[in-house]
Amino acid sequence: MTKTRAAGRTVGGFRSLSLQAPAVSLLFLWMIVPLAMTVWFSLQRYNLLMPEMTGFAGLENYEYLFTDPALWTAMGNTLLLVGAVLVITVVGGTLLAVLFQQEFLGQGIARVLAISPFFVMPTVSALVWKNMMMHPSNGVLSWVAESLGLPAVDWFSSLPLTSIIIIVAWQWLPFALLILLTAMQSLDEDQVEAARMDGAGPVAVFFFITLPHLKRAISVVIMIEMIFLLTIFAEIFVTTSGGPGLATTNLAYLIYIQALLDFDVGIASAGGVIAIILANIVAIFLVRMVAKNLES
Numbered sequence: 001m002t003k004t005r006a007a008g009r010t011v012g013g014f015r016s017l018s019l020q021a022p023a024v025s026l027l028f029l030w031m032i033v034p035l036a037m038t039v040w041f042s043l044q045r046y047n048l049l050m051p052e053m054t055g056f057a058g059l060e061n062y063e064y065l066f067t068d069p070a071l072w073t074a075m076g077n078t079l080l081l082v083g084a085v086l087v088i089t090v091v092g093g094t095l096l097a098v099l100f101q102q103e104f105l106g107q108g109i110a111r112v113l114a115i116s117p118f119f120v121m122p123t124v125s126a127l128v129w130k131n132m133m134m135h136p137s138n139g140v141l142s143w144v145a146e147s148l149g150l151p152a153v154d155w156f157s158s159l160p161l162t163s164i165i166i167i168v169a170w171q172w173l174p175f176a177l178l179i180l181l182t183a184m185q186s187l188d189e190d191q192v193e194a195a196r197m198d199g200a201g202p203v204a205v206f207f208f209i210t211l212p213h214l215k216r217a218i219s220v221v222i223m224i225e226m227i228f229l230l231t232i233f234a235e236i237f238v239t240t241s242g243g244p245g246l247a248t249t250n251l252a253y254l255i256y257i258q259a260l261l262d263f264d265v266g267i268a269s270a271g272g273v274i275a276i277i278l279a280n281i282v283a284i285f286l287v288r289m290v291a292k293n294l295e296s
Contacts, residue, residue: 038269040269043061044057048265049264057266061267062273065274073249077250081168081250089221097180097183097214117173118172125170129239136157164235179221227283230251232252233253251274251278255268255271258271
């Protein structure tokens with residue numbers, strides 16, 4: 001009986017593997033072929049403006065990038081953008097989740113309105129902020145500043161990276177709110193009520209009950225947001241085009257400049273490989289952080 005069951009499990013395992021193989025193989029090819037082509041082109045001299053210059057370049061493209069100050073500026077802007085947006089969305093999302101968890105008139109409508117910016121396309125969001133909110137002459141923020149007797153601010157000229165951070169944070173704050181508000185639904189109200197009966201105030205309840213309860217949800221928010229924030233492009237393209245100078249050029253936009261403005265496929269591919277390595281380093285760090293929180 002034991003041998004029959006073991007054999008059955010073995011046959012079932014092979015049968016299951018044969019059913020999964022086509023999908024897994026297709027997914028593997030879908031991932032590995034673009035990656036292999038990117039690595040191959042990063043080792044070639046391939047500039048569309050100079051088709052006669054071809055051949056194996058080795059690590060010349062990588063050497064060019066690592067000696068180019070634009071790469072380090074772009075990486076610094078990328079990390080600053082990601083870090084600032086994460087702080088704003090996690091802190092703001094946590095506070096808003098606590099606020100929207102309370103009972104008040106029109107709670108359902110308020111939740112829908114608070115979450116709705118996440119469903120606005122990045123290009124549309126950037127256009128709205130550029131032409132309606134941050135415009136130095138006709139923008140809402142300019143009108144508010146003039147109403148208070150303050151000079152209007154030309155956001156994209158004087159505070160370009162701050163402007164991008166505000167736009168991106170406005171887009172991703174509803175996502176953090178949605179995840180954290182969902183996690184708040186599972187908070188044990190009896191535990192909160194017991195803490196209040198013991199004399200704990202709102203601040204103590206937040207730091208010792210609510211925040212530890214949201215720890216896993218915050219880790220998920222950080223992991224998902226960081227993966228997407230490393231590839232921010234549309235907001236920069238629509239508003240500042242990476243400028244002034246390189247003030248708002250992140251790694252994704254630098255690759256775009258090399259590939260579609262300078263037509264240097266080799267250097268752009270090398271930049272893509274660097275971006276992949278950076279994303280994998282971040283992913284390893286995030287997976288470990290999330291796994292540690294799940295174990296605790």
